[in-house]
Amino acid sequence: MKIHESYSTTSFARGHGNPGDGYTWMGGQANAEWVPCPDGSVKDQWTYVHNNRAGIEGYVSDCFIREY
Incomplete structure (x- = not known):
């Protein structure tokens, strides 16, 4: 999954x-x-x-967030 700078799939992927x-x-x-x-x-x-793991901060769609 991409980690974006904003909450949009068209924003820059960090x-x-x-x-x-x-x-x-x-x-x-x-x-x-x-x-x-x-x-x-x-x-x-x-x-x-x-x-x-990657040390990157940004927005991720909740489609790809899992809580354990």
Whole structure:
């Protein structure tokens, strides 16, 4: 998944995260761009995270955020 500078798929991608990467929640944004998820759902929630493996901060669609 791409880690974006803003809550839009067209914004600059600061880097990539991998499935299973740990992250630190830094905040969120509602009512943003709708994103089709791999499971067939569609979400407009984006979360601002710090990817612990890559050390990159940015927005990720909640389609790709998993809490354990």
